[in-house]
Amino acid sequence: xxxxxIGSQTIKFPNPPSIIGTSSIVGPKEGDGPLKDYFxxxxxxxxxxxxxxxxxxxxxxxxAIKLAISNANISMNDLQYLVSGDLLNQIISSSYTARQITxxxxxxxxxxxxxTESLSIGSMIVEGGFADKVVCATSSHFSSAERQFRxxxxxxxxxxxxxxxxxxxxGATILSATGEGPYITYITPGKIKDFGITxxxxxxxxxxxxxxxxxxxxxxxxxxxxxxxxxxxxxxxxLVGKRIVLDLMRKEGYDLSQNYTDCGIKIFDGVEQDTxxxxxxxxxxAVVFNGYIYKEMxxxxxxxxxxxxxxxxxxxxxxxxxxxxxxxxxxxxIDNLKD
Amino acid sequence: xxxxxIGSQTIKFPNPPSIIGTSSIVGPKEGDGPLKDYFxxxxxxxxxxxxxxxxxxxxxxxxAIKLAISNANISMNDLQYLVSGDLLNQIISSSYTARQITxxxxxxxxxxxxxTESLSIGSMIVEGGFADKVVCATSSHFSSAERQFRxxxxxxxxxxxxxxxxxxxxGATILSATGEGPYITYITPGKIKDFGITxxxxxxxxxxxxxxxxxxxxxxxxxxxxxxxxxxxxxxxxLVGKRIVLDLMRKEGYDLSQNYTDCGIKIFDGVEQDTxxxxxxxxxxAVVFNGYIYKEMxxxxxxxxxxxxxxxxxxxxxxxxxxxxxxxxxxxxIDNLKD
Numbered sequence: 001x002x003x004x005x006i007g008s009q010t011i012k013f014p015n016p017p018s019i020i021g022t023s024s025i026v027g028p029k030e031g032d033g034p035l036k037d038y039f040x041x042x043x044x045x046x047x048x049x050x051x052x053x054x055x056x057x058x059x060x061x062x063x064a065i066k067l068a069i070s071n072a073n074i075s076m077n078d079l080q081y082l083v084s085g086d087l088l089n090q091i092i093s094s095s096y097t098a099r100q101i102t103x104x105x106x107x108x109x110x111x112x113x114x115x116t117e118s119l120s121i122g123s124m125i126v127e128g129g130f131a132d133k134v135v136c137a138t139s140s141h142f143s144s145a146e147r148q149f150r151x152x153x154x155x156x157x158x159x160x161x162x163x164x165x166x167x168x169x170x171g172a173t174i175l176s177a178t179g180e181g182p183y184i185t186y187i188t189p190g191k192i193k194d195f196g197i198t199x200x201x202x203x204x205x206x207x208x209x210x211x212x213x214x215x216x217x218x219x220x221x222x223x224x225x226x227x228x229x230x231x232x233x234x235x236x237x238x239l240v241g242k243r244i245v246l247d248l249m250r251k252e253g254y255d256l257s258q259n260y261t262d263c264g265i266k267i268f269d270g271v272e273q274d275t276x277x278x279x280x281x282x283x284x285x286a287v288v289f290n291g292y293i294y295k296e297m298x299x300x301x302x303x304x305x306x307x308x309x310x311x312x313x314x315x316x317x318x319x320x321x322x323x324x325x326x327x328x329x330x331x332x333x334i335d336n337l338k339d
Numbered sequence: 340x341x342x343x344x345i346g347s348q349t350i351k352f353p354n355p356p357s358i359i360g361t362s363s364i365v366g367p368k369e370g371d372g373p374l375k376d377y378f379x380x381x382x383x384x385x386x387x388x389x390x391x392x393x394x395x396x397x398x399x400x401x402x403a404i405k406l407a408i409s410n411a412n413i414s415m416n417d418l419q420y421l422v423s424g425d426l427l428n429q430i431i432s433s434s435y436t437a438r439q440i441t442x443x444x445x446x447x448x449x450x451x452x453x454x455t456e457s458l459s460i461g462s463m464i465v466e467g468g469f470a471d472k473v474v475c476a477t478s479s480h481f482s483s484a485e486r487q488f489r490x491x492x493x494x495x496x497x498x499x500x501x502x503x504x505x506x507x508x509x510g511a512t513i514l515s516a517t518g519e520g521p522y523i524t525y526i527t528p529g530k531i532k533d534f535g536i537t538x539x540x541x542x543x544x545x546x547x548x549x550x551x552x553x554x555x556x557x558x559x560x561x562x563x564x565x566x567x568x569x570x571x572x573x574x575x576x577x578l579v580g581k582r583i584v585l586d587l588m589r590k591e592g593y594d595l596s597q598n599y600t601d602c603g604i605k606i607f608d609g610v611e612q613d614t615x616x617x618x619x620x621x622x623x624x625a626v627v628f629n630g631y632i633y634k635e636m637x638x639x640x641x642x643x644x645x646x647x648x649x650x651x652x653x654x655x656x657x658x659x660x661x662x663x664x665x666x667x668x669x670x671x672x673i674d675n676l677k678d
Binding site: 104117121128130316317 | 652
């Protein structure tokens, strides 16, 4: 019996950390999408006058962190830790950002699950009494991700139906031991699930089993049902992954048809914007959460949300070596009430 | 005033987590070095019959985790989390290991600082009441690191004087809310320091400023002096970095000449084994800690140790883009007494 745990995999915070500020910065394409009114900054130039896409991504993450601090009406000195990660090799966007931020820094790699991985670790640091305030952040950039994981843009490769579009942007969340909410009330950190998918153009399919495992476990551990949530939203499964989640969750005995969607579906108009299966990347769930969800919670239009960022933990080398794609999903409950 | 913090950057655990078991597995070269009697397994073949160096590294990490669990006389079901990371792009060694381990998994990227990053986060998870037991692990492999960060071995490149030798191996530590010690009593998580070094063959020089910053801050926060420790040991600064630490710590007012060394110096006989400035890699501090230090603490030959794993948070791409190397160092106090 561990004090703050319920069921086999979930933590229930006796003193839920409060979100006291967020930020979201996106590129031009995201700023043309259906959620454009929710983002703090929409860039006109996705290089933000930097010399490379990688440097642009680091600048976007750095500015997102500074903006979240400003939006929370606090200063850098009020924070104790930066918890962040991204998709790039050796998470250089986060580490070069951390060089500018001057806080003690925990670097994470959770691929596109990073937003809820950082919120989970950040919440434990705050609720455990180790910090008063931490900032959790992540970023991704379409052009840095394409050239690292797939092909340089100059090749003009044709995109498959199941492929997704990496979101350019960054999101940051300030967690505090005190505050008026919304609160992080539960976390259900995920296990790796790998059903043998080797097609790196079908990330949604590769990550869906992990999402299903974590969401089912969350319901079992907490006793919540799908209709206890105003919104259940995965990170970047896209259209392909969403369909798998709906189908297989029904087999697990949970009907998600009323209130489940995916950040990758929300962020783009797939037909108008030609993004195929939807958005992806660390920034996908980061900007949808820190932009859209957070602001709708403050307005009271959403009161309890289950956010499940999803990550595909392969590398181009593991794929070339014939490995399948391990998926992971970490769930976080954000609630306007402490419980 | 935050409950469990002292000074500006250090956490003092009211109920220090206990280390109840460790493991260390190394390659043939490490098994020929001065610490050979301390390692649990010395491989005769550093591919461990796997098809690639990357798969070999994952197997080494997986076996290290299973061995630590066995050495602690517990079973996988007694653990709640795996906290691990490594040097490879998208930390594939850790993620493919996590696929086999079936625990909820937090992936980290801290380069060669991963051992103390994982011990820091693992300790907070246990001491915060979120888990009874966690396993912290990391690995590196000379051949996977050389081809990713420098040149494929087949090129036969000549090594510079300041270059270091990536340790092949893995170490794992089981932390528990209860136990007979040794205990993790303090952690001082580090900030990034970057003094502008761009030579990726001089990692020791690049990481030394971060080590100095973290060690000085640790002494200021805790009130400890160097002679309160039986051993102060950095992760992989090697001969070049060690000299910088000794010189600059003296300028900060701390004489480390009596009890300071570096895991990268301990693990190889630099002259006999032709390892130039010494060992490096995530496994360097991992196997020296989980092998040598832990066993000497159990014997009572060491009673209080300050371990400071050090990381260089660049990537081959950031180097090509002209960036300098950001260094980080996380310090952890391991004590046979609770304080």
